[in-house]
Amino acid sequence: MxxxxxxxxxxxxxxxxxxxxxxxxxxxxxxxxxxxxxxxxxxxxxxxxxxNKVRKLEFTLGEALARGAVTVVTLGAPQSNHARATACAAAKVGLHAVLVMGGEQPAGPPTGNLLLDALFGAELLYAGTDDWAQLAATVEAATEDRVNAYPLPAGGSxxxxxxxxxxxxxxxxxxxxxxxxxxxxxxxxxxxxxxxxxxxxxxxxxxxxxxxxxxxxxxxxxxxxxxxxxxxxxxxxxxxxxxxxxxxxxxxxxxxxxxxxxxxxxxxxxxxxxxxxxxxxxxxxxxxxxxxxxxxxxxxxxxxxxxxxxxxxxxxxxxxxxxxxxxxxxxx
Ligand SMILES: Cc1ncc(COP(=O)(O)O)c(C=O)c1O
Incomplete structure (x- = not known):
């Protein structure tokens, strides 16, 4: 069969x-x-x-690399697992990760997923809002601003x-x-x-x-x-x-x-x-x-x-x- x-x-x-x-x-x-x-x-x-996000990234970053991307842009809440997994996977394959984060930058040193995002060398942009549609619009704008950038929607979905x-x-x-x-x-x-x-x-x-x-x-x-x-x-x-x-x-x-x-x-x-x-x-x-x-x-x-x-x-x-x-x- x-x-x-x-x-x-x-x-x-x-x-x-x-x-x-x-x-x-x-x-x-x-x-x-x-x-x-x-x-x-x-x-x-x-x-x-x-x-679970790593499984999606195998295919999305596979496509990004096949298209010659140098940057990947995505979004999430500050403790987003998807954003952290993207930052890590991008580091591994040699892409620059831009993470559009909901809300304001939390006070104090980074903790949890935010600590990992920083360790993996991601660039964080705080959108100042939790509105998912506005975060998605910020991802779109950041993708257009960058050369050879590949956007990922919320959750990599x-x-x-x-x-x-x-x-x-x-x-x-x-x-x-x-x-x-x-x-x-x-x-x-x-x-x-x-x-x-x-x-x-x-x-x-x-x-x-x-x-x-x-x-x-x-x-x-x-x-x-x-x-x-x-x-x-x-x-x-x-x-x-x-x-x-x-x-x-x-x-x-x-x-x-x-x-x-x-x-x-x-x-x-x-x-x-x-x-x-x-x-x-x-x-x-x-x-x-x-x-x-x-x-x-x-x-x-x-x-x-x-x-x-x-x-x-x-x-x-x-x-x-x-x-x-x-x-x-x-x-x-
Ligand atoms: C730990 C965890 N479980 C489940 C989900 C949900 O997966 P999906 O976004 O594919 O519905 C997420 C999404 O961020 C997650 O981080």
């Missing part, structure tokens, strides 16, 4: 991540929740403390970036087959949609396998399901694949949003505590903890029948951001 993922090999790509990332059983968490849980560890890897998660889906299928485990669902945190779109595309290309269940942690786009379906279809078109997905194919759950992007939730803080104490695995409060909180809620509600995978998308460096420790462990 022909390989449905073969066209991915024709795309420009730079090797950045240590792949495959581990797929591990989580026995103590499984016993706690009464469901069989596997962890797909994208938080583990060599490049700049890893995370362009159709090219989403290819990273179609490739990741193929990687997961290979590991599931070696382990002889057949989960129905893959749980993960979602924001800019590229992870979910890539997994949806991978599922469509494979013609089966576990479905992606994303928990929106920020609602930074008004219509997540429509954007995600568009990203998946455009990414499929890049591969010459005959794939037509609609917003009804996206499983994006808003139940873990809380007060929106960057707001910690009690369920997220409980998820951090539970995974740390049962498996020795760290989650971050903005993204991965809300994804795990969604899985925990589904397990407790009896919505999970059979094994499931939690895709750990990374984010750990933000735990070391100034002031976050006190918010996670008040009084400690």
């Amino acid at each position: 022909p390989d449905p993922f073969a066209a991915l090999r024709d795309r420009p790509r730079v090797a950045l991540a240590t792949l495959p990332t581990p797929l591990e059983r989580a026995p103590r968490l499984s016993a706690e929740l009464g469901v069989e849980i596997w962890l797909k560890r994208d938080d583990v890897g060599s490049l700049g403390l890893m995370g 362009s159709p090219v970036g989403a290819l990273g998660f179609a490739a990741a889906y193929a990687e997961l299928l290979g590991q599931l087959s070696s382990e002889d485990v057949r989960p129905q669902r893959v749980y993960h945190a979602s924001t800019s949609g590229g992870t979910h779109a890539g997994l949806m595309l991978g599922h469509a290309l494979a013609g089966g396998g576990p479905a992606a269940f994303g928990f929106d942690v920020g609602r930074i786009v008004p219509d997540g399901p429509a954007l995600t379906a568009w990203l998946a279809n455009e990414a499929g078109a890049l591969l010459g694949a005959d794939v037509t997905l609609t917003e009804h194919d996206a499983h994006l759950d808003l139940s873990q949003l809380g007060d929106g992007y960057g707001a910690f939730t009690d369920a997220g803080i409980e998820a951090i505590d539970l995974l740390a104490r049962t498996e020795g695995v760290a989650l971050d409060p903005v993204y991965s903890a809300k994804g795990m909180a969604g899985l925990i809620a589904d397990a407790r509600a009896g919505h999970i029948d059979g094994p499931v995978v939690f895709w750990h998308t990374g984010g750990g460096p933000s735990l070391f951001a100034a002031g976050w420790g006190e918010r996670l462990l008040p009084g400690a």
